[in-house]
Amino acid sequence: PxxxxxxxxxxxxxxxxxxxxxxxxxxxxxxxxxxxxxxxxxxxxxxxxxxxxxxxxxxxxxxxxxxxxxxxxxxxxxxxxxxxxxxxxxxxxxxxxxxxxxxxxxxxxxxxxxxxxxxxxxxxxxxxxxxxxxxxxxxxxxINHRFSYCLAPQASGATSKLRFGGDVLSPGVVSTPLITKSSHYFLTLERISIGGRLVQVGQDAAIDSGTTLTLLPTNAYNHVRDAVKNAIRLSPIPNLDGSELCYEAHESSLNPPDVVFHFKGANVVLKAANTFRQLANIACLAMSPTKGTIIFGNVAQVNFEVGYDLLAKKVSFAPTDCTKY
Structure with missing residues (x-):
């Protein structure tokens, strides 16, 4: 049965x-x-x-x-x-x-x-x-070698969706070339911008729905962390989970700046729900430094319809309310 x-x-x-x-x-x-x-x-x-x-x-x-x-x-x-x-x-x-x-x-x-x-x-x-x-x-x-998903914020209690066979046709869709290495998906991350501050990266990043945090090279991470910290202008608290930037607040009240990941041919704008994750009454930056592979994690992908077209070799992002997807 x-x-x-x-x-x-x-x-x-x-x-x-x-x-x-x-x-x-x-x-x-x-x-x-x-x-x-x-x-x-x-x-x-x-x-x-x-x-x-x-x-x-x-x-x-x-x-x-x-x-x-x-x-x-x-x-x-x-x-x-x-x-x-x-x-x-x-x-x-x-x-x-x-x-x-x-x-x-x-x-x-x-x-x-x-x-x-x-x-x-x-x-x-x-x-x-x-x-x-x-x-x-x-x-x-x-499924025409295509699939997409829409990850709802964890705190919403909504069900995330996984779909097969279709294109991402939502308004505001942007696409970037898909690079395959071994059996993994990679995107070329050219730079990151926070306000008027540009952080050069110039490396391929794995896009991974099974990894929570976004992992950045240490130097790039430090620049992003400092820019976000300076923009929020609140006093951070000692971190609880290894993250270096935590606040006793809800992510929506932090009013952090947009963090834009400039992939090749596609600018993906991350909002508060993408840059911070909520742990009870503590909001922590959902990014971490790494000496290994750069990873674009699942918190960063929340409230985007993310589509993979394996024949056209592209990944598409469209801002979406995934609680209503």
């Missing part, structure tokens, strides 16, 4: 996975609201065997759980890790996926996760990257 699950849509990874029973018996899964997926109760569920071509992918680690008689007839096990350490381990499998207001996708490949760490609050992850195991790649021509 059909069962419903809630997954995190992640453009920074490929594999679709969800927690599977009986991981709770070994205490190797985290608490979730929905019942765990029980593969023994699905008539269409099939574990992928070691000798299947579907067991071999460059974007995840796979191995063979050999049976007693023939190693190649064993189940294909996977291990996928995420940037800061979370991981999922389980059996690569196939089953039928159905999405609201969308088509059914039979024999979808996904990870049946029997051991997870570092996660919480959802049933699994829906990988939207460029690798062959991602939902976008498995849907492929059925």
């Amino acid at each position: 059909p069962v419903e699950f809630l997954g995190v849509a992640d453009t920074g990874s490929d594999l679709i996975w969800l927690q599977c029973s009986p991981c709770q018996k070994t205490r190797s899964c985290y608490l979730q609201k929905s019942p765990l997926f029980d593969p023994t109760k699905s008539s269409t569920y099939k574990p992928i065997s070691c000798n299947s071509p579907s067991c071999h992918h460059s974007d995840i680690v796979t191995d063979c759980a050999a049976n007693e008689t023939n190693k190649n007839e064993g189940e294909c096990v996977y291990l996928v890790t995420y940037g800061s350490g979370p991981l999922s381990f389980g059996v690569l499998s196939a089953d039928t996926f159905t999405f609201p207001l969308s088509a059914t996708l039979p024999s979808s490949i996904f990870g049946c996760g029997f051991a997870q760490s570092g996660f919480g609050g959802f049933d699994g992850i829906i990988g939207l990257g460029l690798g062959p195991l991602s939902l976008v790649s498995q849907l492929g021509p059925r």
Whole structure:
């Protein structure tokens, strides 16, 4: 029988996975609201065997759980890790996926996760990257290689939306070339402006719906932080979460300046809901310095319709009230 699950849509990874029973018996899964997926109760569920071509992918680690008689007839096990350490381990499998207001996708490949760490609050992850195991790649021509999402502010309680197959046609839409590296999406970030202050960047930035904060090179971050701090003219408080700029206030009362990310051919204007995130009665800058890859995180993407056209190789942004999308 059909069962419903809630997954995190992640453009920074490929594999679709969800927690599977009986991981709770070994205490190797985290608490979730929905019942765990029980593969023994699905008539269409099939574990992928070691000798299947579907067991071999460059974007995840796979191995063979050999049976007693023939190693190649064993189940294909996977291990996928995420940037800061979370991981999922389980059996690569196939089953039928159905999405609201969308088509059914039979024999979808996904990870049946029997051991997870570092996660919480959802049933699994829906990988939207460029690798062959991602939902976008498995849907492929059925969605014209296009998808979009609209992330509502977390405090609104509204549901964010993910759509397949269409163009971003909202007023004020701007587009920038899409650069692909490995199975990830990158955009060229030329500079950032705050008021009359320009901060040069000149690097490619990964756009990632699964990362909260926007990560900037340390020098650029310092300039952005200082410009925002000078414009707000309030006394910041000691930070609570590692962020360097926090205020005891609601983001809407801070009246921060617009922060404009100048991508190649597209100026994306970030408002208060994009530059600050609310933690109880504390508002903290939703940006952080990094010595690694620049990332345009999901707080920065709130209240934009963000569209990916993989054939035209472009990403589009349109300011949108995502609570009404």
